[in-house]
Amino acid sequence: MRKLSELSNEELRDIIPELMEWLQDGNWPIARSVEDLLLRFGEELIPHIQNVFKTKDPQWEYFMLTGLISRLPSRYLIVLKVDLERILKNPTEDEMFEELDEVIVSLLKKIQ
Incomplete structure (x- = not known):
């Protein structure tokens, strides 16, 4: 590191x-340090974050939402916001299973 x-x-x-x-699992010891880097x-991360949402990997999405x-x-x-609202309003079955809605609601409250 x-x-x-x-x-x-x-x-x-x-x-x-x-x-x-490296943010696919927030339990990895290096994850927080990578987030810091x-x-x-800032804003340059947006397309990279959106690419994670496109992977349809709900665990990765979860760790991205709760971390970075x-x-x-x-x-x-x-x-x-559009990406977050899509997951909230039209989640995949896996996103529902990971309960991403709970995390997203708190994130959306920060911008209202």
Whole structure:
């Protein structure tokens, strides 16, 4: 992890998709540190987060919602509002099973 934190934003930018994969399980010890690195990028993360939603991997979505996304400033949550509302109003069966709606409701309250 120390080597990653020594990389410049330009160097990190090239590996954002790979770093996002480290957030597939919020229980991994490195997950929080990777979130810290990714938070440097703010709005640039939006397309990468949206790509996670497209994977239809509800566990990854859960850890993104409770980790990185919950740590983003409200101004970025507004950009994700359509994606969050889709999961809330039209969840897949797996998203329902993971109870993503509970997490999303609290995120949407932050931007109302």
